Amino acid sequence: MTTLARTIEVTRRYGDVLALDRVSLDIREGELVGLLGPNGAGKSTLINLFVGLRRPTSGTVELFGGSPSDPVTRRGIGVTPQETGLPESLRVGEIVDVVAAHFPAPAAKDELLGRFGLDDLARRQVGGLSGGQRRRLAVALAFVGNPRLVFLDEPTTGLDVEARRALWENIRSYHAGGGTVLLTSHYLEEIEALAQRVVVVGGGRVLADDTVNAVRDIVGVRRVSFHAPEPPDLPGVVKSERDGDRVVLFTADPDRLVIDLVRGGTPFSGLEITPTTLEEAFLALTSKESAHV
Structure with missing residues (x-):
């Protein structure tokens, strides 16, 4: 697959703060990557x-084979930053028009507003929007230019469950149409629901880069x-609840634990052995990194 963006x-x-430490990462065409940390x-x-x-302190960043500082190169991307400051006096439709003017072939305004549930708000001033409505607008603006690659930094912050799931469907639809996404989120459920590839960062370094299932397996813990x-006292137990x-x-080592459970004579029933969740894998990976600092 073609690499659309990379750090080397x-x-x-x-x-004095080291935010990133010799990070190398490729974002390839057609991927939906979840960035956790x-x-x-x-x-x-x-x-x-x-x-x-x-700009990096050292190393190289590439976007579509060129420099991210090139305005023409940046026309191929869409971005929703973690925090946005939109002009309070402008109307929703006017903001879409302003952003669309920067692109040679922008999306149709009515279609875009409808897709993100903003069609009834086109004439509403930004100052009159709720926090969730502002966030939906900020995400919609990332798609105005029909981008090849979208960066979404905590896109569903402040959204209720229904709005969050509607946004998930929009992201899935864009990806199914050939779009590429790099998504950060504090909602681990969101990464599990959307991402095909998960990159876990901690302490400025990449701790894991693989599929959701593989990241779980990296931790090597089973439930x-x-x-x-009563909970039995058994060796090899990392955590009990x-x-x-x-x-x-x-x-x-679930096999060893079950053997010890049977030999210990503890009465039990309904035995289940399952993989850890992504959240448990994430916490284990980042806590290991913290222990090494």
């Missing part, structure tokens, strides 16, 4: 480098749950 050994410092991990810095809002009156009348144990 990129480091970015803000004074705790606050301060470098997610927004990475997007700002890709879209030309920041073992069963009905039992109760879920109603079920005991839930986390272990890297």
Whole structure:
């Protein structure tokens, strides 16, 4: 697949703060990539480098084979930053017109507004919009120029469940039509629902880069749950908790745990062994990185 954007050994410092540390990452055509990491991990810095809002302290950033600082090159992308400041006095339709004027073949305004549930707000001033409506507008603006590649930084922040899922469908539709997406989110459910590839960053470095299932497997922990009156004391248990009348144990060796459970004579029933969630994998990866700092 064609690489649309890449960083090569990129480091970015803000004074004494090391935001990114020799990060190399490729975004290939047709991918939907989920970028995960705790606050301060470098997610927004990475997007700002890709879209030309920041320059690396060292290393190389490429966009469509050229420089992100080239305005013509940037016409091929759409961006929703984590925070946006839109003119309060302009109407929704007017803002779409202003942004569309920067592109040679913009999307049809009425179709775009309808797609993001903004058609009834076209004549509403931005100052009169709710937080969720502003966020939907900010995301819609990323698609005005019919981009090849879209960067969405926490796109569903402030949206209710219904609006969030409607936005998911828009992202899926764009991707199904051949579009490429790099998406950051604090909602791990969102990454699991949308992304084919997951990149986990922490401490300014890439900790994992693979499929959702593979990132779970990297942690090497499985969830073992069963009905039992009391949680047994067994070796090799990373974490234990109760879920109603079920005991839930986390272990890297579920076979060994089950053998020890049977030999220990603890009465149990309804045994289930399942993979960890992406959230558990994410927490394990980032906590390991913190322990190494």
